[in-house]
Amino acid sequence: MKTLTFSQALNSGLRAAMEHDDKVVLMGEDIGKLGGVFRITDGLQKDFGAHRVIDTPLAESGIVGTAIGLAFRGYRPVVEIQFDGFVYPAFDQIVSQLAKMHFRSRGNVKLPVTIRIPFGGGIGSPEHHSESPEAYFAHTAGLRVVSPSNPEDAYWMLQQAIADDDPVIFLEPKRRYHQRGDVDLDQVPEEGSLYKAKIVRPGSDLTLIAYGPLVKTALDAATAAEDEGIDIEVIDLRSIEPVDFETLGASVRKTGRVVITHEAGKFAGIGAELAASLTERCFDHLDHAPVRVTGFDIPYPPAKLENHHLPDLDRILDGVDRAMRRTGTQLGEDG
Amino acid sequence: MPTVSNTFDAQAPDGPERYLQVIGPDGSRTPCPELDDWVQDVDTRVLGDLYVDMACIRRLDQEGTALQRQGELGLWAPLLGQEAAQIGSGRALDRNDFIFPSYREHGVAYCRGVNPHDLLRMWRGAAPSGWNPYEVNMANQQIVIGAQTLHAAGYGMGLKLDGSTSAVITYFGDGATSQGDVNEAMVFAASYQAPVLFFCQNNHWAISEPVTRQTTGYIADRAKGFGLATWRVDGNDVVAVLAATRAALAHVRSGTGPAFIEAVTYRMGAHTTADDPTRYRDALELEEWAAKDPLDRIAAHLDSLGADLEALKLRASAAADALAAGLREAITTMPDPSVDDLFAHVYSHGHSWLEGQREEYRLYLDSFAADAEVSR
Numbered sequence: 182m183k184t185l186t187f188s189q190a191l192n193s194g195l196r197a198a199m200e201h202d203d204k205v206v207l208m209g210e211d212i213g214k215l216g217g218v219f220r221i222t223d224g225l226q227k228d229f230g231a232h233r234v235i236d237t238p239l240a241e242s243g244i245v246g247t248a249i250g251l252a253f254r255g256y257r258p259v260v261e262i263q264f265d266g267f268v269y270p271a272f273d274q275i276v277s278q279l280a281k282m283h284f285r286s287r288g289n290v291k292l293p294v295t296i297r298i299p300f301g302g303g304i305g306s307p308e309h310h311s312e313s314p315e316a317y318f319a320h321t322a323g324l325r326v327v328s329p330s331n332p333e334d335a336y337w338m339l340q341q342a343i344a345d346d347d348p349v350i351f352l353e354p355k356r357r358y359h360q361r362g363d364v365d366l367d368q369v370p371e372e373g374s375l376y377k378a379k380i381v382r383p384g385s386d387l388t389l390i391a392y393g394p395l396v397k398t399a400l401d402a403a404t405a406a407e408d409e410g411i412d413i414e415v416i417d418l419r420s421i422e423p424v425d426f427e428t429l430g431a432s433v434r435k436t437g438r439v440v441i442t443h444e445a446g447k448f449a450g451i452g453a454e455l456a457a458s459l460t461e462r463c464f465d466h467l468d469h470a471p472v473r474v475t476g477f478d479i480p481y482p483p484a485k486l487e488n489h490h491l492p493d494l495d496r497i498l499d500g501v502d503r504a505m506r507r508t509g510t511q512l513g514e515d516g
Numbered sequence: 517m518p519t520v521s522n523t524f525d526a527q528a529p530d531g532p533e534r535y536l537q538v539i540g541p542d543g544s545r546t547p548c549p550e551l552d553d554w555v556q557d558v559d560t561r562v563l564g565d566l567y568v569d570m571a572c573i574r575r576l577d578q579e580g581t582a583l584q585r586q587g588e589l590g591l592w593a594p595l596l597g598q599e600a601a602q603i604g605s606g607r608a609l610d611r612n613d614f615i616f617p618s619y620r621e622h623g624v625a626y627c628r629g630v631n632p633h634d635l636l637r638m639w640r641g642a643a644p645s646g647w648n649p650y651e652v653n654m655a656n657q658q659i660v661i662g663a664q665t666l667h668a669a670g671y672g673m674g675l676k677l678d679g680s681t682s683a684v685i686t687y688f689g690d691g692a693t694s695q696g697d698v699n700e701a702m703v704f705a706a707s708y709q710a711p712v713l714f715f716c717q718n719n720h721w722a723i724s725e726p727v728t729r730q731t732t733g734y735i736a737d738r739a740k741g742f743g744l745a746t747w748r749v750d751g752n753d754v755v756a757v758l759a760a761t762r763a764a765l766a767h768v769r770s771g772t773g774p775a776f777i778e779a780v781t782y783r784m785g786a787h788t789t790a791d792d793p794t795r796y797r798d799a800l801e802l803e804e805w806a807a808k809d810p811l812d813r814i815a816a817h818l819d820s821l822g823a824d825l826e827a828l829k830l831r832a833s834a835a836a837d838a839l840a841a842g843l844r845e846a847i848t849t850m851p852d853p854s855v856d857d858l859f860a861h862v863y864s865h866g867h868s869w870l871e872g873q874r875e876e877y878r879l880y881l882d883s884f885a886a887d888a889e890v891s892r
Contacts, residue, residue: 206677235673237704238700238704240700242666242696242697242700243666243669243697243703245666246663246666246669246670246697246701247666247667247669247670247673247701247704249666249670250616250666250668250669250671250672250673251673251674252670253614253655253667253671253674254670254674255674256674256677273660273663273697277663281644283862283863284862285644285645285656286648286649286655286656286861287643287645287648287860287861288861288864289648289650290650290655290656322862323862323863325863325867347865425868426868
């Protein structure tokens, strides 16, 4: 057991993956000498060489497109997109090429490419540095989308994503990069567990689902709700695509109430899918319609306003109140 | 004072076309110091083989168009006019060189030995692609314009990491050179000195848009700006294309960086069977290019060498007939895909959501069978 920050855990995960398989190569802008703008690849070029930690030209479509070519040749590229808002120039290569090549080639070409994207807000950055693009990727067949919420998951989920033969969009909650936590370096997770949700706090009154940056906020909300006598079960989704509906459904059938929270906008977001699918699966067990507590459907706001946009403990508790039919705002009941 | 146009119609470069040529449209052999050394082995026999190859893919193209008209194929992208560009380059490659094509390189696939079944499967709509890329060292057809050039650049980076002596070639058209991906691919390939040969078939038309809408100068000159070694060749001269491709491959194999060939050719047919070129191009232009036909000039050249043309044409038509028969047979024996193929290969291993959908749909379909059982 080791105590690591989220970013150290990612760095260690990359190192372990590169030691395990010499076909693993890292690609991205400024990831070599600089170690990445968030220093996630710190020291790796020095230890593994510039042929395995590849500083790329400044061209996102080029980075993903050439990673596809490398994977075609048998490599296992791990791509760093510098910031969430810069992934869009690579969107075509991700959704039309990376996602579809296995299907297009009828299973002959595997593209084990991992695309790491520091995502989400809360760090006071300018435009294009705080986006939550997960729904775009989750909607694209052929991609898998995951997001760790703590250092231990960061360490293991990254290695599992790299070892996966399918392309994985790996979303790193950048505002948690400095969060510390225990990492068990020896307890190898069982196969397939990358796509399993985790009950991170058991409870009986309500299921609160979060992923990535909001898992910590959700846990804080659950602790606060305890004082009001509400026993919340918090689930860390971990895998956004595919969703582990088995774990989610069992929890919702137990509690009868569900609140879903994410930073991305509400409309056609991941929360919409979770709410609809859980309603289809658990309708007879629900005591209230699923409630979503999300970012607004606006371009990511300037830093001085982001605290209004991002779901915080109070807004989540307000959602909990609505799901519990206690007082709470009446959002979403105007249509 | 020069006239300033108030439209955005770009002008072609002034003066006659400048490109390397070995055999002129009338079949005459012209000295070409840049290319001659690369085709010293091209004797009457090799010329005859190249002619047969071109006759075969011309027939392949005719059959593709006919099969589409008969409703057997959903779509077809004709290559008529581009036989020399595809055979000349395709025959210059080693078996281990890898190809990233667009959707029009039927002739290159033919050089690779892709069988008719596999060649037609995508166009028939029976599968998203036809062949296993690793069996023929050729990726499946790419439909997004220029996207494959980046895959080639990445593959080339991989070749370099592996210390391989093989090369990678990627095919695209003049329209693709406007795409960001093609430009990014040249940046990556040059930056890492990857063994990538960019092969542009400038066939003058991107559906209805002339090449002058993509560039105001020579496309090959643009590649020079990226630091690529470039060749601009007569794309209807199969010997010149063969020579240039051999030269460019030798360059990329030497480890000194990528290369670019602009093969100046002409798409004589439609972009695909879905468009009507009479709406956008002049019949005179077609006539002009018909006079530069790649097969006719080899025949004329062989004639000037005193070869037995009649025997050659008989050999060519026999080979083309056999290929056509194979294509017809492929269509009649190609099974329709099964419902299982709908869900197959989206992921390389289990995916809970998709497995649920597959199971749901299976139950739904089974319900009809159960109903039929009851009503019997």
